Each structure stands twice: as structure tokens, then as C-alpha cells.
Amino acid sequence: MRILLDHFSKSFGSVRVIDDMTLEIKDGEMLALLGPSGCGKSTTLFAICGIHKVTSGRILFGDRDVTNVSSQERNVGVVFQSYALYPHMTVRENIAFPLRIRSLPEAEIKRLVNEMAGLVHIGSLLDRRPAELSGGQQQRVALARALVRRPNVLLLDEPLANLDAKLRLEMRSEIRRIQLETGITAILVTHDQVEAMSMCDRIAIMNNGQIIQIATPQEMYRNPRTAFVAGFLGNPPIAFIDAVARDGMLAVENADIRLPIPREADRVPEGTPVVVGIRPENLGTEGDAAIRGRVSFIETQGRENLYDITLANGKVLRSIQRVRDDVSLHDEVEWRVRSDQLFLFAQNGERL
Amino acid sequence: MSASRDIVEAAAVPAGAAAASAHPPRWRAGWLNSSRGLGLILLMPALVLVVLFFLMPVVLTGVFAFTNMSTATGISGGTYQVTPGALRELADRHGMDELAEKLGQPSFVVDEQGLKALEEMGIEPAIIADLREGHLGETHASRREFERMLRDLPERPDTRTVKRISGEFSRSLANSRFSSRESLLAAAEGVDPELTEEEKTALVQATYTGWVWTADNFRRMASSRDTVRILLNTIFFVATTLIIFNTAFAMLLAITTHYIPERPAGIFRIIWFLPRISPAVIYVLLWKWFAWDTGFLSAFLDNFGIRPRNWMLDTAANAWFFVIVINGFVGASMGMVIFSSAIKAIPESLFHAASVDGAYRWQQVRHIILPQLKWPILFVTCYQTLSLLTSIEQTLLATDGGPGGATEIWSLAIYHTALNNYAGNLQYGYGAAMALVLVVIGIVLSLIYLRVFNYRALVAKPRIEL
Ligand SMILES: Nc1ncnc2c1ncn2[C@@H]1O[C@H](COP(=O)(O)OP(=O)(O)OP(=O)(O)O)[C@@H](O)[C@H]1O
Ligand SMILES: [Mg+2]
Numbered sequence: 141m142r143i144l145l146d147h148f149s150k151s152f153g154s155v156r157v158i159d160d161m162t163l164e165i166k167d168g169e170m171l172a173l174l175g176p177s178g179c180g181k182s183t184t185l186f187a188i189c190g191i192h193k194v195t196s197g198r199i200l201f202g203d204r205d206v207t208n209v210s211s212q213e214r215n216v217g218v219v220f221q222s223y224a225l226y227p228h229m230t231v232r233e234n235i236a237f238p239l240r241i242r243s244l245p246e247a248e249i250k251r252l253v254n255e256m257a258g259l260v261h262i263g264s265l266l267d268r269r270p271a272e273l274s275g276g277q278q279q280r281v282a283l284a285r286a287l288v289r290r291p292n293v294l295l296l297d298e299p300l301a302n303l304d305a306k307l308r309l310e311m312r313s314e315i316r317r318i319q320l321e322t323g324i325t326a327i328l329v330t331h332d333q334v335e336a337m338s339m340c341d342r343i344a345i346m347n348n349g350q351i352i353q354i355a356t357p358q359e360m361y362r363n364p365r366t367a368f369v370a371g372f373l374g375n376p377p378i379a380f381i382d383a384v385a386r387d388g389m390l391a392v393e394n395a396d397i398r399l400p401i402p403r404e405a406d407r408v409p410e411g412t413p414v415v416v417g418i419r420p421e422n423l424g425t426e427g428d429a430a431i432r433g434r435v436s437f438i439e440t441q442g443r444e445n446l447y448d449i450t451l452a453n454g455k456v457l458r459s460i461q462r463v464r465d466d467v468s469l470h471d472e473v474e475w476r477v478r479s480d481q482l483f484l485f486a487q488n489g490e491r492l
Numbered sequence: 493m494s495a496s497r498d499i500v501e502a503a504a505v506p507a508g509a510a511a512a513s514a515h516p517p518r519w520r521a522g523w524l525n526s527s528r529g530l531g532l533i534l535l536m537p538a539l540v541l542v543v544l545f546f547l548m549p550v551v552l553t554g555v556f557a558f559t560n561m562s563t564a565t566g567i568s569g570g571t572y573q574v575t576p577g578a579l580r581e582l583a584d585r586h587g588m589d590e591l592a593e594k595l596g597q598p599s600f601v602v603d604e605q606g607l608k609a610l611e612e613m614g615i616e617p618a619i620i621a622d623l624r625e626g627h628l629g630e631t632h633a634s635r636r637e638f639e640r641m642l643r644d645l646p647e648r649p650d651t652r653t654v655k656r657i658s659g660e661f662s663r664s665l666a667n668s669r670f671s672s673r674e675s676l677l678a679a680a681e682g683v684d685p686e687l688t689e690e691e692k693t694a695l696v697q698a699t700y701t702g703w704v705w706t707a708d709n710f711r712r713m714a715s716s717r718d719t720v721r722i723l724l725n726t727i728f729f730v731a732t733t734l735i736i737f738n739t740a741f742a743m744l745l746a747i748t749t750h751y752i753p754e755r756p757a758g759i760f761r762i763i764w765f766l767p768r769i770s771p772a773v774i775y776v777l778l779w780k781w782f783a784w785d786t787g788f789l790s791a792f793l794d795n796f797g798i799r800p801r802n803w804m805l806d807t808a809a810n811a812w813f814f815v816i817v818i819n820g821f822v823g824a825s826m827g828m829v830i831f832s833s834a835i836k837a838i839p840e841s842l843f844h845a846a847s848v849d850g851a852y853r854w855q856q857v858r859h860i861i862l863p864q865l866k867w868p869i870l871f872v873t874c875y876q877t878l879s880l881l882t883s884i885e886q887t888l889l890a891t892d893g894g895p896g897g898a899t900e901i902w903s904l905a906i907y908h909t910a911l912n913n914y915a916g917n918l919q920y921g922y923g924a925a926m927a928l929v930l931v932v933i934g935i936v937l938s939l940i941y942l943r944v945f946n947y948r949a950l951v952a953k954p955r956i957e958l
Contacts (some may be wrong), residue, residue: 189848211847224845228863237859238849285849 141202141292141325142167143188148197150183157183158349160197165293170319170326172336174372175346181329182221184346185295188327189216201292217286217324221298223278225270231257231281232266238289256284259318276307283315287322294319294326300335312339333373337361345369367489370417376446378417378483379457385412390484392416394453399429400479408484408492417483420446423459427476433457435471449473550931556924557710561703563918570702572676574665578699586694594684595695598664600638601682602627606661615657619647635662670699709925718905726902729815729887730880737820738876739869742827747857749828750835761828768825776889779818780804804891808898811891815899818886823879827872834868835861874941878934902930 143165150158157180165171173181186192188199190211198207206214225234233240235256239249257263260280270278279299286294299315300308316339319326330336336343337357344354345368353365357373364370370378383390383399385408390399399416401408408414423431433449436456440463447459447467459475467473484492561567574595583592602623610620622645632638635658642654649657663683670676673696680695681687687695697704713719745764749757767775781787783804790800804814838861846856884903887893893900893908900908910923 186844191844191847212850212852214848215850216848218845218848220841220845222839222841224839224841226842226845226860228866237846237851241850241855241859285845289850 142200143293143325143327144198144200145184145188146198146200148184148187148199149195150180150187150192151195156195156349158187161349161351163344163351163354165325165327167325168323169342170316170328170340172340172343173327173329173346174333174336174343175331176372177331179346180349181331181346182297183349185218185297185327185329188293189218189295190214215289215292216295217289217291217293218295219279219282219286219297219299221301223270223282223302225278225281225285227270230267230269231262231273234270234281235266235284235288238285242289252288253284256288259287259321260284260314275303276311279303279311280314283318287318287324291324294324296326296328298329298331300330300332308335315339334375337373345372364483365491367415367417367483367485367491370483370485374419376420376458376460378419379455380415380417380485381451381455381457383414383416385410385414390414390416392451392453392455395432395451395455397431397451399431399477399482402479402482402484413487414492415485415487415489417485418457418477419481420458420460422481423449423457423475423477424461425476427478427481429477429479430474431457431477432472432474435467435469435473438467438469449475553924553927553931556921557928558705558707558925559703559921560706560708561920561924562922563916565701565703567703567920570700572670572673572696572699573701574668574676574699576666579666581698582694586698588691588694591684591687591691591695595665595680597633598635598662598666599683600632600635600658600661601663602630602661603663603682604628605682609660610657613656613660615653616647616649619645619649619653619657622646703921706921709922712922713925713929721897722900722902722905725898725900726881728812729819729899729901730877733816733820733823733880734873734876736816738823738827738880739872741820742824742872743831743865743869745824745828746831746835747861749832750861751853761832764821764828765825767821772822772885773889775822776818776886779814779890783814805895808895811895811899814890815887818890819880819883822886823876827876830868830872831865834865838864870941874938877937877941881930881934881937902926906930 145161145163148158148161148163149156161184163184173184175181183192187194190206190209190213194207198205200206201214226237229237232253235253236249239252244252253266254263257266260283262277262280262284265273265277265281270281273281282299296315300311303311312335315328328336328340340357342354342356343360345352345360347368353360353369355363360369361373364373367380371380381392381395383392385391385401387410388401390401391397392399431449431451433451435447436450437448439446439448441460443462444460445463447461449457449459451457486492576596579592579596582595583589607620607624607628610623611617626645627641630641632641638661639654639658642649642657665679665683668679670679676696676699677687677692680692745761749760752760783789783802785800785802787803789803794800803810805811842860843856846860851859882903884907887899887901887904888907891899893904906923906926909926910918910920912918
């Protein structure tokens with residue numbers, strides 16, 4: 141079901157946490173709400189499921205305005221960050237709870253619970269209590285409980301934050317698999333860009349209660365709208381250096397580096413101070429511009445190495461390349477970068 | 493890498509040093525150093541206090557329960573007194589009517605003892621000789637008969653002498669008092685020389701005024717009609733107060749305050765806490781003023797033409813109403829505080845989850861709050877049963893068991909039996925026996941509660957599997 145947040149704002153007392161957000165989640169889509177801690181992701185989620193009342197604006201499920209509908213009536217499935225399983229109930233009772241409350245016939249409940257347990261692979265755990273489950277198993281139970289009522293939308297609030305690295309990887313693909321199998325509309329709240337990029341159809345990136353950009357992961361990575369977005373996506377992250385437009389080129393102060401202005405941003409007035417963003421994978425052996433510096437750090441990652449290059453003015457750029465034997469620590473190097481892969485931002489962070 | 497280095501280092505330590513570290517040096521080995529010994533010493537004052545003030549009263553109650561101590565017997569030893577009551581007891585309880593009658597009647601026996609006394613008094617030897625020869629061993633049922641016999645003696649003693657003589661042969665035990673068992677029995681044998689062992693024992697028992705060991709208290713309790721009435725009163729009082737106020741009402745308060753904003757909830761809680769923190773006397777006095785025949789209730793109802801009266805003691809039903817409400821409000825605050833904090837301890841996300849799962853408030857109460865409050869409910873039920881069973885001050889101050897014993901509960905009955913009653917005979921032994929029964933009931937109830945609520949399952953540690 142399509143979900144629409146229409147000019148939604150939320151204040152706690154005098155503090156405005158969400159300011160005039162408009163966001164559409166398409167039917168059957170999985171959307172990531174990505175942003176740093178405290179930017180208002182959970183608040184948005186709680187507004188969608190009805191736990192928080194909105195201060196202004198509307199929330200639509202399909203064509204139905206649910207702004208003033210109680211959370212009990214919205215039919216939303218939520219997986220909370222702490223899972224919020226009922227500790228005194230068995231796994232079976234936990235999953236059956238939303239159905240029991242709706243007074244479904246016992247036989248029907250049984251069938252749906254078993255079906256759901258099969259989907260999330262916890263068929264053998266049904267008679268245990270939450271305290272007797274591992275984190276990953278609890279996660280699956282929470283997912284089953286959220287899905288069993290066939291909700292209009294599935295909301296996941298940092299569902300992987302409490303899992304260890306290996307389990308996180310496993311549950312990442314599990315959640316995506318289940319979402320695709322059920323075809324449910326889902327919103328995933330996370331502050332982990334890898335999670336957002338790997339699991340979701342689209343990403344809405346948030347900062348300070350506002351949505352900065354909504355796009356597919358690829359599009360957002362290739363074409364960030366602001367320096368904040370560019371900085372948030374990518375691991376290892378993008379590096380920024382200050383430069384000034386001079387003689388149709390970008391001059392990096394005190395570093396004897398001149399970069400060509402990327403074609404899509406060539407209307408940069410002479411003398412404008414700009415910020416240049418260079419992704420680590422774009423700095424290496426190929427390109428039409430040269431960057432000189434000294435290798436100040438080498439991090440071995442197995443297949444590839446991560447090199448830190450300190451420029452003459454002290455700024456540090458990162459480069460990720462396959463392991464090279466010809467480069468060692470403290471070497472002076474001159475590496476290349478392709479001008480069409482540079483990102484140019486104004487001082488306020490807007491893309492040029 | 494580091495593990496192998498550790499091994500190398502361990503091997504490098506000289507063998508002697510390793511041996512030394514395996515055995516602690518002598519000065520550290522004292523028992524004081526073991527945490528057990530030190531712990532015992534530190535616990536000593538507490539242990540002494542526990543024994544003195546917690547264990548001793550229970551033990552003493554148990555001891556007193558098997559005596560017949562009362563104001564009449566005193567708590568030290570007693571004497572042997574042939575009172576009409578003692579004689580009645582001899583007749584009724586031991587079936588020795590004849591003996592009782594004999595001991596109770598004034599009787600005059602001509603015996604050597606009396607004759608010897610006469611000799612010492614300097615009575616004419618001829619009279620003594622007459623008595624010895626003609627009348628030795630005779631028993632006369634009354635003074636008149638005996639004195640007639642004396643006057644008819646050949647020596648014809650004058651009236652004064654007759655009186656002097658008859659005094660010496662009076663062998664009645666009625667209303668006489670003996671300091672020891674032996675003197676009592678000697679006197680009794682004077683009246684009836686053929687006393688059997690059985691009769692002696694009965695006589696000693698019936699006339700002893702001090703306390704004795706006995707299980708009579710329990711026999712009396714088991715057969716007394718009052719016991720049943722007081723027991724039913726107590727069950728009614730405890731069950732009603734516990735269910736209506738200490739758990740249900742407390743739970744209602746806790747749940748209500750959970751769902752209203754924090755500030756009003758706090759004020760609300762404090763209001764219900766007032767009965768608990770105000771002194772019992774003042775709290776009950778306020779109720780009495782409220783229910784007095786010139787108090788608030790009467791004055792208010794007077795406006796509607798209802799006759800003023802003491803509403804608290806007017807009828808048994810009224811008395812019960814006030815007793816339960818007064819005790820209930822005191823007890824409710826404790827349940828409320830415990831339930832409130834238990835509800836607060838439930839993570840808020842559970843309520844959020846329940847809301848989106850479709851559960852409205854009363855369903856949240858039923859499915860989320862109540863099941864998770866099993867342990868606090870057990871605790872409050874258990875604790876409050878015991879405290880209601882033993883609670884006394886509010887009821888004592890409010891109705892003192894009235895009207896006419898309608899609200900006489902077990903603890904109050906103990907107080908009235910052992911410490912304060914109108915008859916003035918305080919029956920410590922019987923009171924102690926009643927108290928002992930209360931203690932036993934309390935212990936049994938606690939065990940049952942723990943069983944019912946499956947204590948083990950409640951405190952079992954969750955098994956976490958990773
Ligand atoms: N009940 C509340 N009362 C007042 N302020 C709140 C409340 N809930 C959240 N906030 C504030 O709203 C802002 C956004 O909170 P929110 O929980 O939505 O952040 P988030 O993006 O989910 O962060 P995180 O990633 O740490 O969970 C925060 O600054 C927080 O302090
Ligand atoms: Mg959050």
C-alpha cells in the first residue's frame with residue numbers, strides 16, 4: 141500500500157523535531173530512512189504507526205487519511221529496535237497476539253502462525269519464551285509478529301542494531317527476502333548506510349528533521365545532492381578539500397594542485413571558493429588530473445589497500461586500490477583522478 | 493603468540509617461588525581471614541537482636557500457650573486453696589462429689605491430735621479421759637451436735653470450756669489455705685484418713701492457685717463457640733479487605749496512574765498514601781469524627797431528616813463497612829506503590845508494540861500488565877494477608893470489636909483475652925495459645941501462596957541461548 145506523509149511536522153513541546161516533511165513510499169517498495177542519530181527517524185516512524193500524534197500535516201495509507209486514526213486501527217506492523225517481545229508469552233503466543241486481539245478463530249490463528257513461523261524459519265522455537273532465544277531468533281519472532289496480521293506497511297526501527305556483525309549480514313538478506321516474498325510496503329529506519337544501500341529500493345536521507353534527498357542507492361551514490369549526502373554514503377567515506385575557481389580550473393591552496401572543473405558544473409564564477417569531494421575509488425592510476433602527496437598511512441584490507449595521502453597543505457585524501465608493491469609508507473606519489481568523477485559543492489554544502 | 497610467551501614466563505619462575513605462592517603464608521591463614529569467620533562476627537549483633545526480639549517472642553508464645561497462666565494464677569508459683577470453686581471443680585471434673593462434700597462441710601472429729609491439744613491447753617484431764625474412752629474416732633457433722641455431745645459428758649463442762657474444746661476438733665478445710673502440697677494433704681487426711689492416690693492428685697490439682705502446664709487451652713479453643721465466630725469474622729475481614737482494597741483497588745490506582753500524565757499521577761498517589769503515613773490514632777479519630785452521632789455524616793444526613801446516630805457502631809454491617817474501609821485504605825497504598833513501580837518497570841516499547849498490535853488499554857492491562865505483575869501480586873497478597881491477620885490498631889481504635897463482638901477479629905480477641913478485658917481476669921495462657929494458632933495459620937498460608945504462584949518458576953533464571 142502506498143504511504144504518503146503530506147507536509148508532516150512534529151514538535152515535542154516547543155522543540156520542532158520534524159519540519160514540514162513530505163515523503164511518498166510506493167506500494168511494495170522498501171524505503172530506507174537514513175540519517176544520523178537524533179535526526180528524527182524514529183519520530184517519523186512513530187507518527188506513521190500512530191504512537192505519536194502529528195503536530196500538523198496528514199498521513200495517508202493508500203487514499204485513506206489516517207492522521208486521526210488510533211494506532212490500534214492502522215494495521216501497521218512494527219519491529220522495534222528492542223524487539224519488544226512480550227516476555228511472559230511463548231513465541232507462538234507472541235506471534236498470535238495481534239490475531240487474538242482481532243478475535244480471529246483459533247484454527248485460523250494456528251494456520252497463520254505456523255505459516256509465518258515457516259516464512260521466518262522459527263518453526264522449531266514456537267514453545268519457547270523470548271528469554272530463551274538468541275538475538276537473531278528474537279528478531280525473527282518480532283518480524284513474524286509484525287507480518288502475521290498482513291499489515292498495510294511494515295516499519296523496522298533499526299532492526300539490526302543489536303546483532304553481531306555476522307548475524308547482521310544474515311538478517312539483512314533475510315529481511316529483504318521476506319519483504320520481497322510478501323510484497324509488503326516497508327520502511328527501514330537505520331543510520332547504517334551499508335544497510336540502507338544493500339536492503340532498500342530507495343533511500344530517503346534525513347538530517348535535522350528534514351529529508352535531504354530521495355533516490356535509489358545507485359543514483360544517490362553517483363549523484364549526491366549535497367556534501368552531507370556524499371559524506372554519508374560510501375565506505376571508506378569521501379574526502380573533501382577546499383579549492384578556488386581560477387582560470388577555468390580548481391586551484392587547491394598551498395598544494396600546487398590544479399583540477400579541471402567537471403563538465404556539469406562548469407559555470408563556476410572566477411574566484412568562487414568551493415569544496416571538492418573525491419571518492420577513494422576514484423583516486424588512483426587513471427584520470428586527467430594529477431594529485432601529488434605523500435603516503436601517510438596504509439591500511440591492509442586483503443584484496444585492496446586503503447592509502448591515506450597527505451597533500452602539501454596538510455589535507456588528507458583517501459585512495460582505495462588493489463594491493464600495490466611499488467608504494468610504501470612515506471613515498472611521494474603522484475596519482476590521477478578523473479575530472480568527471482569529482483563532486484563540486486558550494487561552501488554551504490549544495491552541489492554545483 | 494602471547495599465550496606461548498606466558499608459558500615461557502611461568503617456566504622461568506624458580507620452583508621454590510611457585511611452591512610458596514601455592515600455599516598462602518602462615519599469618520594469612522587464620523580463620524578470621526576466611527570470609528565465613530569474619531562474616532559471622534559482623535553478623536553477631538544482628539543475630540543477637542534477631543534471637544532476642546524475633547525468635548524469643550515466638551518461642552515464649554509457644555511456651556505460654558501450654559500453661560493456664562492468668563491474672564488469677566499469676567506468673568510465678570501459687571498456693572493451695574480449698575475454695576468453693578476448687579471443691580466444685582473436684583466434684584464436676586473429677587466426679588468426687590463425696591470427697592468434695594466431706595472437705596467442704598464443717599466436721600468435728602475426735603482424734604488424738606485434738607486430745608493432745610486439749611492437754612496442752614490445760615483442760616481437765618477427766619474430760620479428756622472421757623472423750624478418749626467414750627468417743628475417740630467419732631465424727632460429728634455440725635458444731636451443734638458435737639457441742640451437745642460435749643455437754644452431755646459426765647464431767648458436764650461449762651459453756652466456755654465447750655467452745656474451747658470444740659474449736660480444737662474442727663477439721664473442716666473449707667476456705668483454708670496451705671503453702672505446700674504436703675500440708676494440704678495432711679489436713680485432708682485429717683478429715684478423711686482413707687484418701688486414695690487418685691483423690692490426692694485431684695485435690696492438689698483443684699486447689700492449686702498457681703499456673704500449670706496444660707493443653708487445655710487448645711481443647712477449650714476447639715470446643716468454644718466463640719472461636720468459630722471469631723474465626724469467621726477474621727476470614728471475612730481478611731478476605732474482603734485483601735481482595736477489595738489491598739489488591740484490586742491498589743491495582744486500579746496503579747493502572748489509572750500509569751495511564752495519566754506524570755504530575756497529576758504523582759499527586760494522586762500521594763493522596764492515597766496519606767492514610768499510611770498518618771499516625772493510626774489520628775487517622776482513625778478522623779473517621780470517628782466523620783461517623784460520630786454529632787459528626788459530619790450525621791450532620792449532613794440530618795438535612796434529609798435522617799436521625800443522627802453513631803454510624804460506625806450503629807449496626808454490625810456499618811461496623812464492618814468502617815473496619816474494612818479504614819483498614820483497606822491503609823493497605824491499598826502499599827499495593828499501589830508496589831504495583832506502580834512494577835508497571836513502570838515494564839518497558840514502554842511493550843505498550844507501543846501492544847498498541848500497534850491492536851490492543852486497547854483494557855486489553856493491554858489484561859494481556860501485558862497483569863501477567864507481568866504475578867510476582868508483585870503474590871508478594872502483596874502474601875504480605876497483606878499476614879499483616880491483616882495480625883493487624884489490630886485500626887480495628888481496636890475504631891470499633892474495639894463492637895457492636896457486641898460483631899467485628900471481633902482474631903488478633904483483637906487475643907488482645908482482649910490476654911491483655912485487656914472487662915472481666916479483669918487476663919488469660920495469658922489462653923491468649924498465647926490463640927496467638928500461636930495465628931502464627932501457625934500465617935506460616936501455612938505463606939507456604940500455600942508460594943505453591944500456588946509457583947515460586948520456583950517465578951524466580952528461575954532465564955536460559956539464554958546464543
Ligand atoms: N518524547 C520526546 N520528547 C521530547 N523530545 C523528543 C522525544 N522523542 C524524541 N525527541 C527528540 O526528537 C529528536 C529526534 O528523535 P528520534 O528518536 O526520532 O531520533 P532518531 O533519528 O530515531 O535517532 P536514533 O538514531 O538515535 O534513534 C531528538 O532530538 C530527540 O531528543
Ligand atoms: Mg531511533
